[in-house]
Amino acid sequence: MAPASVVILGGGTVGTNAAKIALGMGAQVTILDVNHKRLQYLDDVFGGRVVPLTATEANIKKSIQHADLLIGAVLVPGAKAPKLVTRDMLPLMKEGSVIVDVAVDQGGCVETIRPTTHAEPTYLVDGVVHYGVANMPGAVPRTSTFALTNQTLPYVLKLAEKGLAALLEDGALLKGLNTHRGLLTHPGVAEAFGLPYTEPQQAL
Template sequence: MIIGVPKEIKNNENRVALTPAGAAEFRKNGHKVYVQATAGQGSGFEDSEYEAVGATILGTIEEVYAIAEMIVKVKEPIASEYGLIKENQLLFTYFHFASSEELTHAMLKSNSVCLAYETVEKVDRSLPLLVPMSEVAGRMAIQEGAKYLEKPMGGRGILLGGVAGVKPANVLVLGGGIVGAQSAKMAAGLGANVTIVDINLNRLRYLEDILPANVDTVMSNEYNIRDLVKSADLIVGAVLIPGAKAPHLVTRDMLKLMKKGTVLVDVAVDQGGCIETCKPTTHEDPIYEIDGIVHYCVANMPGAVPYTSTLALTNATLPYAIQLANKGWQKACTLNEDLKKGLNVVNGKVVYKAVADAFGLKFTSVEEVLEEELVG
């Protein structure tokens, strides 16, 4: 198979979808790899490193899309890429379709095959290709939140861990999944008073056991959240419903209950956000204020630490990408249930129900589409 690795062009996105080590694995399996010039530079990988393992460097993104049968990316295509995508071309990347109707319709129109990292799912319901970036984003949420709590950055002027004789900050984490657990761990490690909420009592019991003593667990409901936001200095949105839009746990009217200079970090922004006043921002312009409340809503947080993020991501994605290349997406998705659940859009059809429901589109079962493909 011919593999294409374009350079990421989303604002301040420095990650790359394939390392030289990954390119070497593809070559070892008999595949051709084409990498756009300087695609790996932001993550610390030079073109010469890709060439040394047998990859070919192409000068433009247009050349990469034109030659590739499978495009391996990090972030979803943006508008300038829509016209480059070919019919039947396989795209393997993060899509987060439920947060963008424009992207969904563009991919339907392209008649491409869109396999989303974020919905590849194991039998135990874990999301193996979302976990590494969730770990990075969860830890970064505290790092960035602590920075924007500083007075010159618009925050309350609070040191997260406090000092002797001065109370530490109060951190509220909404959601007890990977992002939430990592956020709570980081905040607790810095000495903050942390409260983590979730709707799953079994998950709360687990978190109670593994997290430090300065982390409290609370059942998530509107009454409790309304009470907790009053004393919170930093609130982290860490809610995920796989493939679907995140619910609003913090509503517009709750901002009036918060102290001026409170910082909100919505890690769920790429799934629509779990804070109603959230809108996607970039590393170039990461924050805005509403009613004196600082909102940090960068949609590609791990892009700020590309070396760590790229290695963590490709460690997880490469085995799946190799399967797709070796067997073709039809056979690979038939044989591997994890990959099958990653299919979201196939040749003009929505095959992931949460995406169809988000925009009132017709849903076609993935089994039906795979049967047609294999027979055809």
């Protein structure tokens, strides 16, 4: 039997880990991303075992035609995910193929995706199975809580010790500021809601 074809939109943390799992199960993996340096890195890390492609409309259309599983792993921090697979592209996919859109919490990068629940996780559109369970880490709450806490505790301690001053000292914390004194200080959030944006340094 031929190996399954897994196509991943986005080569960030989610996409990279999805590729590891798919490769471990013997699948052929294609990763599409807009960042050429990231694609070079992934090609190096995976030792040429994945097919890295620039995420152009033409490459997406070509890739989804052979996909048994399409994973949407595109995240724009603070903003809606771009619709990379449009409604009119869906008939290009094989009947019985599956879409898992991890970006569903940000609106999804597949136009036909909508949030689902663990009680009713999937639905069909044009013979393609859609899985749109929101807050996927919630399925493993204990494990995901440990993972999140390990990453965020140092930032929490800085905030507890120094308050808002910590944001001016730490660029990573400053990037996490969304609103302050009624001002939107995150460009993605401001763009998503069509509201004015204020530089975080000005708001503070």
